[in-house]
Amino acid sequence: WSGDCVLVDKTPPYVWSINTLRRAETLFTNVRYAFVHRHPYANVASMVKETIQREWLSGVLDGVVDVKSGRGNDGISDSGAPYCEKVTNLESRTIKEMTMSSIKSAMWTEAERLWALGNANVIDFLRSVSRERYLRFSYEDLVTRPRAVSENLCTLIGIPHELIMTTPYTATNVATFAPVTEGGLGAGDPHMLKRCSIDPKLADAWRDAESPMTLAQFTSHVAKRLGYRLPGWKEPTLQVGTAPEIVRLNDKTTCPVILFAHDLSGEVTKAAPLAKKLSCAAFGFRVAPFREKGSGDHSGVPSCTLLQVPDLPSLAAYYRHLAAVSLGLESGDDVVYAGVGQFGRSLATQMAAQQQRANTIHIEDRKYLLRNQNSRSWDATKERGCDSCAAGLLLLPEDDYNISRVPADIRALYDVVQNEINMHDISDNSYASRISTLTLTKFENGLVAAGGRGSPEATLAYAESFRYADKNLESCKKSGHANTACATWDDRVHRALCVARRGAALLATDDRLSDFDGETIDMTGERRLTNMRSAELAEAVSARLFTRQVKKK
CATH class of the missing domain: 3.40.50 (Rossmann fold)
Structure with a gap:
């Protein structure tokens, strides 16, 4: 139904369901798959950072425990009775830090689970796909060798390669990702509009990613299947x-x-x-x-x-x-x-x-x-x-x-x-x-x-x-x-x-x-x-x- 057009569907949540991945084989013919993966420490940390929206969350927590007044935002308990004890400024800051830490740990656990589940599903799914119909590459390869990766993608899809593909952050290329209204959220990577060029240093972002807990055994297994090393110094x-x-x-x-x-x-x-x-x-x-x-x-x-x-x-x-x-x-x-x-x-x-x-x-x-x-x-x-x-x-x-x-x-x-x-x-x-x-x-x-x-x-x-x-x-x-x-x-x-x-x-x-x-x-x-x-x-x-x-x- 798409005729001569090439339909591209980039929907990351698909990978969390292997049945959804398999449906593509029944809905379309001659499907091509591009599987890009990233080091778990960098990927999970990025997911947590963007999901937690710390500035917004910080404001909410300030409302729960008023740092300036040192008490609840209205000084009244859920039952309607005044609080018996006043929370000091130090205690309120401590409560806020502990809450933020707990939220971050919970978000990390969930993001790590999704990373492991999604990548494992894709690995298993591609075993049933002929080798000429998919391309697997890493995010790290993409930012350090953009031309080679983009050429391989064009070969997979069957379209000619153009040099402009290696400079995605031009004003023309990112215009469609800008927010519709001023101050709104843009589509895709929230940092896309701030970047000027592909940064190869992002390949080593995992070294500077804070990992609050040891990776689960299943996550480590999937990471090693993808060729990533998990050094002992990265574990707390x-x-x-x-x-x-x-x-x-x-x-x-x-x-x-x-x-x-x-x-x-x-x-x-x-x-x-x-x-x-x-x-x-x-x-x-x-x-x-x-x-x-x-x-x-x-x-x-x-x-x-x-x-x-x-x-x-x-x-x-x-x-x-x-x-x-x-x-x-x-x-x-x-x-x-x-x-x-x-x-x-x-x-x-x-x-x-x-x-x-x-x-x-x-x-x-x-x-x-x-x-x-x-x-x-x-x-x-x-x-x-x-x-x-x-x-x-x-x-x-x-x-x-x-x-x-x-x-x-x-x-x-x-x-x-x-x-x-x-x-x-x-x-x-x-x-x-x-x-x-x-x-x-x-x-x-x-x-x-x-x-x-x-x-x-x-x-x-x-x-x-x-x-x-x-x-x-x-x-x-x-x-x-x-x-x-x-x-x-x-x-x-x-x-x-x-x-x-x-x-x-x-x-x-x-x-x-x-x-x-x-x-x-x-x-x-x-x-x-x-x-x-x-x-x-x-x-x-x-x-x-x-x-x-x-x-x-």
Whole structure:
């Protein structure tokens, strides 16, 4: 009935019903299908962003909880009685943020379900269609190779290709999508009227998409069938099977990925307050807990290779390998290495320099692949094995300027004590103040006064005097938690002493100079890290990091 005309039907909701797709085969003859798909993180995030209409929703929520007056919009409950309690401004903002977060999570779940259902239906449907009657391509290919994709589409449909097809955002081409009335909604992509040209950077939009939860198993299955990689660093929680040397320091899922190197205590908890304030994904390297007795090898030996590596560069290479395997870091993923203290800074600098050298080695291979249009950072198969990009180096200050003259084992015990405040949910303000104001010099002086210099027992006893004790100690003893807490403390102290001595030896024998010449944020001139407000520090770090990201793009 359409005669010689080519009827084009672009209705995305069709894909949510496989029976609707099959009806096309019965209603039309010689049907052609163009199947375009996009990375789930980018696609779902886009669906949520456009559906939730945040400015409109924000206004509605302000009406529900009046932020200015701090009460309901009319001060009257549903029953007609006045509210008994007035909601403070802080509480109303908190309620609004929690509500927005809940709505966003619910929208994400539904959008993800629709993405997985629709793409799975199309994959299954096209199995019954002859290969010459459909074209499957990705959104990422469309924005990075518009001419090649548009030529393939014309071949599928049987019409001649025209160069204007690769410049869709001209005034003439977008005129039919403009709103009928001023201020109204246009047809199709709401950003269409704002764009001037096809932006190839949109192929990597999934890296900057916030994912509030782990993808469902079915979604991951469909994504992998479409050839998309789903790296571990994009998930807000660590995947099962992640190396014990890697810990997540926040729940953010956007680039750049920041990797914090541990200090002489073997722990990375000191970086946690800063990491939680950052708006990008942050992980840390630590010396893994000791193996249980009888679990193989030697009891009391850390399960990482720090005690066996010959030098610091070897340890840096080991941690880089763990991150690549456990977090799925590959080409195109920007990584910032960060270190606290002399050991952490040296280790982070080594990792950044190695990463930069690896990028240089692969650069010619990448250029060749790009020239041949076979390289896509979002693809699960085409760049496998290439290293991530060393985007920068973050150097954080020591806790004390006189730290270099203090023996490594004393520094390690001090780090264990300092990390106590980050290991527990501490509600005792006096204890928190005691730890936060404890400098290395004060710690060392107190240790000397306690006779610790000449007695290992006195040294350990003095350090343990700073161990956090739960107020409900009697209930802890009855449940056995107190014994567990003591054992955990002893394990941390033993590990810290082993790591400190080996770490100090690695630093003393390491005469290799780092040749990292990338973006470096050096904050070693600041006063003690524990006295710096995490929010302010995070703001300063983020400003430097993301300014660099914008320039790069």
